[in-house]
Amino acid sequence: MHRLLPVVAFCLTILSLSAQGGLSVPQHPVKQEKKQAPAKTAQQKGESKRPAAKSKVYLLHSDLLRKDAQHPDAQIVTGNVEFRHDSVYMYCDSACYYDKISSFEAFGNVKMVQGDTLFLYGDRLYYDGLTQIAEMRCNVRMENRTTTLLTDSLNYDRVYNLGYFFDGGTMMDEQNVLTSEWGEYSPQTKQSVFNYNVKLVNPQFTLTSDTLRYNTASKIADIVGPSDIWSDANHIYSEKGIYNTVTGKADLYDRSVLTNQGKQLTGDTLFYDRNTGVGEAFSRMVMTDTVNRNMLTGEYGFYNEKTGYAFATDSAVAIDYSQGDSLFLHADTLLMETFHMDTDSMYREMRAFHKVRFYRTDVQGVADSLVFSTTDSCLTMYRDPIIWNKNQQLLGEEIKVYMNDSTIDWSHIIGQALSVEKIDSVLYNQVTGKEMKSYFVGGDMRKTEVIGSVRVVYYPMDSDSTLIGMNVSETSKLEIYLQDKKIERMVMSPKSNGVLYPMTQIPAGKDRLENFVWFDYIRPKDKADIFNWRGKRVEDQLKKSVRGPVVLPNARLFENKKEE
Known part of the structure; x- marks a missing residue:
């Protein structure tokens, strides 16, 4: 106690000069904050408008009161000390009471009570009755109903009903535990603000941030900076x-x-x-x-x-x-x-x-x-499906593609199947049938089966890729074997040699199957073109199938849509 008296005297001198207008200095003789608040507090924002205290701080009780000759303005009180300022009561083991400036410095088992909802505890308190600011230090605990705030340094502003810490703190309510280096809390609005290494721990998740606002009444966290919310199931940024x-x-x-x-x-x-x-x-x-x-x-x-x-x-x-x-x-x-x-x-x-x-x-x-x-790793395309691969085109009433480890295993074109290979601007190899199956190895087509009412328009080539002529054939089943993406042989059942026309003697109209169309005007040109829908022209529509209606998986999601 005696070691503090020179400090008290020095502070009294400074306060006296300040009151006379001769010097402007901070009013609180407590250790300086390690980290400044990231933004002005309510106290700082309204300092110039701070109302003057209407009443003084009263010493209600102490077991012992004495004066110190060297510091006549200070009253040294010990034992069951009790102060009152308006409706706030403050208790401690001992204190230095400055009656003239309505302030005191309290030591040991310090307790501050405001109404029946706010309790502030600590080892040391400086209370300024003029500014109505309490500076609690060491083992500080603020309790406001179900909210508890723990820190080593807390300033509580009674005018703005705001407490703020600046040397690390922890706030707890029924749901969450929040820690940060700097923070403020309003017992009246239940609103708090936290800065620097903020962490909110909840039984179901953990939130980390650099800046966070939190309301202990609504339990709502207001995210105002980069934040991560972690739980066992997911992560939110x-x-x-x-x-x-x-x-x-x-x-x-x-x-x-x-x-x-x-x-x-x-x-x-x-x-x-x-x-x-x-x-x-x-x-x-x-x-x-x-x-x-x-x-x-x-x-x-x-x-x-x-x-x-x-x-x-x-x-x-x-x-x-x-x-x-x-x-x-x-x-x-x-x-x-x-x-x-x-x-x-x-x-x-x-x-x-x-x-x-x-x-x-x-x-x-x-x-x-x-x-x-x-x-079954099956991709099914419904209603007028068409697939292009380089100079090849496949279409039918329905196309199924079966995958194996993200690569194609085999495909099945059902109903009015048509395969077209573009040779140049006017010549096309064409195969059509009721259905078509293609089998792949390592992503390369090795065999194709065309089944039912098979018709073929095909341009064979010699070894130097010179066109020999045009072959037109019909059969019930066609098997095409490929090697290195080139046709190796074709087998027709029953066998059909067809008709081979020399290139200069191809009859008009024979070079196109009845259902031939090269749908280049529909084909997507690039990734941006996928948004530009272009339907088939009326004359290029498939004939209506005599088969029963196609039943789609979860058909409720595929209700018929009127053609636009």
Whole structure:
């Protein structure tokens, strides 16, 4: 106690000069803060308008009171000391009381009580009755109903009802524990602000940030800087938004990112519900699967992490980059659904509808709708499907492509199958039949079977690639064997030699099959062209099939759409 008296006297002198207008210095004789607040506190903002105290600080009780001859302005009080300022009561073991400036410095078991809701504890307190600022130091604890704030240095401003720490602190309520280097808390509004190495720990997640606002009443965290929210199931990155720590609902902005089991959902605006597992992204949405190396983009995206259900719409594009050269697929809506989640029989279906168009440098295609199922690794194209590969074109009423480890195993064209190979601007090899099956090895076609009402227009070549003529044949079944992407032999059942016309004697109209069309005007030209839907001309439509209606998987999602 006696070692503090010279310091007290010095401070009294400074305060006296300041009051007389001769010197302007800080009013608090407590150790300097290690880190300044990142922004002005309510106290700092309103310092020039701070109202003067209407009442003085009263000493209500002490077991012993004495004067010090060297410091006549100080009263040394010890034993069960009690002060009052307005409705605030303060207790300690001993204190230096400055009656003239309505202030005191308290030591040992310091306690400050404001009403029946705010309690402040510490080892040492300097209270300025003129500014109504309490500076509590060492083992500080502030309690406000269910909220507790722990720190070693806390300033509490009674005028603005605001407490702030600057040397590290921890705040706890029923739901969360928050730590940071600097922070402030308002017992009245329950609003708090934290800066520098902020960490919010909840039983279900952990939030880290450099700046965070948090309300202990609503339990809502206001994200105002780069922040990460980690849980067992997912990770959220955001720089702006709000997160309800009770309901788990988040409204996030400025390109926030939701990551779950290798999948990322990004958007200008992102809504997420931790309990239901539902995430929605608006504007410039990107949904990335880093495991399977594909993504969905669009202006709106939806993802349920618990059911594995996702879809994208409004300029929706599916991008597959697992094969090196990316494939871009567009449709009105892109959807993925997971069945029997987290079981041994789990499988997924990816659907695209309507007006499907896709582009890759080596393959392009169009269809009304498309389905890929992991049960049989089959991709099915419905309603006027067409596929192009370099100078080749395949089409029919329905096309099925069976995959094996991301490479094509075999394909099946069903109904009015037509294969066209463009030789030059006027010559085309053509094969048509009721159905067509092609088999692949290492991604290269090795065999093709054409079944039912087979007709062929074919231009054989000699060894120097000179055209020999044009062969026209008909049969019931045709088998084509290929090696190094070139036809090795053709087998017809029953055998048919057909007619071979010399190149100069081809009859008019014989060089085209009845259902021949080269759909170059529909073919996607590049990845930007997938958004430009171009349907078949009326005269190029397939004949109506006499087969029964095609039943699509989950047909409710593929309701007939009127042709525009």
